C-alpha cells in the first residue's frame with residue numbers, strides 16, 4: 717500500500733498528492749512517470765513524477781480530474797492508501813548543456829516540465845520558462861517554476877494572468893527577441909505541443925515533447941501507447957514519453973486519444989449513478 721502523505725487542492729479540478737513510495741523516489745529521474753491503481757477494481761493510470769524527495773522517500777503527483785479514475789483519486793485524502801504504484805517508468809529526459817533552452821508547461825504540463833527545468837538549470841543551461849493555462853485559476857507552481865529560470869513568462873488564453881495568448885505565441889516572441897535558442901521542451905495538451913513544434917521546425921531548433929498516449933501496462937507489452945515518430949512505430953511507455961516534436965505524428969495522437977471516449981463517458985455516468993438512470997444496474 718502507498719500512503720497519501722499530503723493533499724493540496726490547486727484548483728477545483730487540479731490536485732497535488734505527495735505519496736510515500738521510497739523505492740520509486742530512490743531511483744526516479746526527471747521525465748519519468750508512474751502507473752497507479754486506486755483499488756482492486758481500479759484501472760491503471762499513468763501520471764508524471766512532478767517532484768521527488770529522496771530523503772523522505774516521497775513522490776509528488778499533480779493531476780487534472782478529467783474522468784472516472786482521476787475524479788475518484790481527487791476525492792481521496794491524506795492518510796488514505798493506493799493499492800499499486802509502479803515506477804519509475806519510461807526513459808528519463810536527456811539532460812545536457814545545450815546552451816539557451818526554453819521550457820514550456822501548458823496546463824497540467826507545468827507539473828512534468830518542472831523537474832526537467834530544474835535539471836536543465838543544474839546542467840548549466842540558460843533557462844527561459846513559459847507557463848500557460850486557459851485561465852488564472854488553472855495556473856499553479858509559477859513561483860517554483862520561475863525560481864528555476866533565468867527568464868520567465870506567464871500567459872493565459874483569456875488574459876486573466878500574464879500575457880494574453882498561447883504558449884506558442886510567447887515561444888515565437890522569445891525566439892524573435894533572443895535570436896538564438898538551442899533547445900525547446902514543450903509539455904501540455906497535444907495541440908499545444910504540435911504548434912510549438914511547428915514554430916521551431918523551420919528554424920531547426922531541437923524540440924522535444926512528452927506524449928500522454930493511452931497506456932495500459934506501461935512496459936512495452938500491450939501496444940496501447942504506440943506512436944509514429946518519423947517512419948518508425950514507437951511505444952511511448954518504453955521509448956518515450958519524450959520524442960522529437962518535429963517527427964511525431966500529432967494527428968494520429970489526437971485520433972488515438974479519442975478511441976475510448978464513449979466508454980470513458982459511460983464510466984463517469986456509472987460512477988455517479990444512484991440507480992435507474994444509466995442502465996448500470
Ligand code: FAD
Nearest residue numbers: 761762763764779780783784785786928929930931973980
Ligand atoms: P478517462 O475519462 O478515462 O479519460 C480521459 C482522457 O484521458 C481520455 O480521453 C484519454 O485521452 C486519457 N486517458 C484515459 N485513460 C488513459 C490511460 N490509461 N493512459 C493515458 N491516458 C489516458 N495527467 C495528469 O493530470 N497529470 C500528469 O502528470 C499526467 N501524466 C501523464 C504521463 C503519461 C506518461 C501519460 C501517458 C499520461 C499522463 N496523464 C497525466 C494523463 C492521465 O493518465 C489521464 O488523464 C488519466 O488516465 C485519465 O483517466 P480518467 O479515468 O480520469 O479519465
Ligand code: FES
Nearest residue numbers: 932934938939953
Ligand atoms: Fe503497453 Fe506502452 S502501455 S506498450
Ligand code: MG
Nearest residue numbers: 759783784785
Ligand atoms: Mg479512465
